Amino acid sequence: xxxxxxxxxxxxxxxxxxxxxxxxxxxxxxxxxxxxxxxxxxxxxxxxxxxxxxxxxxxxxxxxxxxxxxxxxxxxxxxxxxxxxxxxxxxxxxxxxxxxxxxxxxxxxxxxxxxxxxxxxxxxxxxxxxxxxxxxxxxxxxxxxxxxxxxxxxxxxxxxxxxxxxxxxxxxxxxxxxxxxxxxx
Amino acid sequence: xxxxxxxxxxxxxxxxxxxxxxxxxxxxxxxxxxxxxxxxxxxxxxxxxxxxxxxxxxxxxxxxxxxxxxxxxxxxxxxxxxxxxxxxxxxxxxxxxxxxxxxxxxxxxxxxxxxxxxxxxxxxxxxxxxxxxxxxxxxxxxxxxxxxxxxxxxxxxxxxxxxxxxxxxxxxxxxxxxxxxxxxx
DNA sequence: TTCTATTGTTTAATATTTTAAACGATTAAT
DNA sequence: ATTAATCGTTTAAAATATTAAACAATAGAA
Numbered sequence: 001x002x003x004x005x006x007x008x009x010x011x012x013x014x015x016x017x018x019x020x021x022x023x024x025x026x027x028x029x030x031x032x033x034x035x036x037x038x039x040x041x042x043x044x045x046x047x048x049x050x051x052x053x054x055x056x057x058x059x060x061x062x063x064x065x066x067x068x069x070x071x072x073x074x075x076x077x078x079x080x081x082x083x084x085x086x087x088x089x090x091x092x093x094x095x096x097x098x099x100x101x102x103x104x105x106x107x108x109x110x111x112x113x114x115x116x117x118x119x120x121x122x123x124x125x126x127x128x129x130x131x132x133x134x135x136x137x138x139x140x141x142x143x144x145x146x147x148x149x150x151x152x153x154x155x156x157x158x159x160x161x162x163x164x165x166x167x168x169x170x171x172x173x174x175x176x177x178x179x180x181x182x183x184x185x
Numbered sequence: 186x187x188x189x190x191x192x193x194x195x196x197x198x199x200x201x202x203x204x205x206x207x208x209x210x211x212x213x214x215x216x217x218x219x220x221x222x223x224x225x226x227x228x229x230x231x232x233x234x235x236x237x238x239x240x241x242x243x244x245x246x247x248x249x250x251x252x253x254x255x256x257x258x259x260x261x262x263x264x265x266x267x268x269x270x271x272x273x274x275x276x277x278x279x280x281x282x283x284x285x286x287x288x289x290x291x292x293x294x295x296x297x298x299x300x301x302x303x304x305x306x307x308x309x310x311x312x313x314x315x316x317x318x319x320x321x322x323x324x325x326x327x328x329x330x331x332x333x334x335x336x337x338x339x340x341x342x343x344x345x346x347x348x349x350x351x352x353x354x355x356x357x358x359x360x361x362x363x364x365x366x367x368x369x370x
Numbered sequence: 371t372t373c374t375a376t377t378g379t380t381t382a383a384t385a386t387t388t389t390a391a392a393c394g395a396t397t398a399a400t
Numbered sequence: 401a402t403t404a405a406t407c408g409t410t411t412a413a414a415a416t417a418t419t420a421a422a423c424a425a426t427a428g429a430a
């Protein structure tokens with residue numbers, strides 16, 4: 001069960017996160033400040049109706065409110081050296097943010113393409129979407145029958161089911177940050 | 186928001202899915218059958234305490250009970266100038282890859298933080314996950330009770346339901362590429 | 371039919387939440 | 401020090417939820 005789900009503590013936390021006083025929130029929610037005080041002290045167990053009114057003043061959905069305790073505490077920060085190096089063929093380096101891919105909805109990669117490197121003809125991925133931004137150097141991307149040369153600041157986004165290919169045609173290393181959902185490998 | 190969330194109808198549905206009579210569920214939950222009848226008819230707005238007791242008899246978590254809402258040839262290439270500038274408060278610039286957010290499962294941003302810029306105290310987002318890589322400069326990130334100063338090549342990843350804040354404490358502009366799924370604004 | 375068991379509903383009494391207003395504490399300005 | 405404003409807390413009264421018990425309807429068995 002949600003062992004120590006503490007409605008009062010959670011409401012107080014949420015309210016304070018939004019820099020609202022009890023009175024301010026009460027006014028927005030259409031309840032009295034006393035109600036909020038009592039709820040936050042767990043001196044009452046609010047009705048669904050009044051809790052919903054209170055959360056509307058934030059605003060926050062009931063589902064999000066009750067899902068807060070389901071948020072696991074996981075590793076958030078990753079030093080550059082901590083990024084997971086993924087098998088990169090011929091001059092291509094993929095550094096992944098986070099190791100435990102199974103848990104995550106998003107795969108974020110810091111990619112580096114050596115001069116003349118190429119991901120190969122084509123590859124089909126699972127059903128997913130991906131995109132990225134070119135940071136440095138040049139990258140030629142082919143998606144379906146479209147081809148384009150991108151430079152720093154340029155970006156792409158496509159459905160991964162389309163055949164695609166990445167190539168660095170220049171003499172300089174190319175650097176890209178990309179994201180894919182759901183993770184594809 | 187959960188516009189017309191109907192507690193009674195939802196409870197009745199859940200109960201019937203589990204082939205429980207009102208009395209049977211009441212016994213397991215430690216409430217009276219009348220209570221369940223009144224709730225299912227929406228003649229009362231149950232307290233969190235009693236609704237939790239009722240759901241324990243199923244059993245079902247409150248977060249699951251309230252969680253109804255679901256989470257899902259177009260333009261592929263975007264020149265740097267084509268990226269959509271999103272309202273960035275005080276010295277913060279967001280450039281979004283692609284304009285039609287509704288269609289996409291992924292929001293990718295090229296962000297620039299002016300020296301001393303700050304996203305503000307904290308904000309809670311909807312249920313989603315986000316992460317990014319710092320390209321240039323320094324960025325101080327606070328997530329829940331964790332804080333860290335990230336430099337070029339460093340990265341982050343977290344559940345967006347946690348309160349978070351981004352700040353550029355340095356004298357140099359900070360550049361970040363981030364991704365979020367599903368899009369949050 | 372008649373009995374028994376089960377179903378969901380209703381109602382008066384009880385328990386709890388919610389309100390409205392007052393209270394004391396804190397901060398900032400004069 | 402003294403206002404004035406704002407904060408969170410408290411309390412008696414009002415509003416609402418919950419209980420316990422009775423009610424009505426259905427279904428199956430004797």
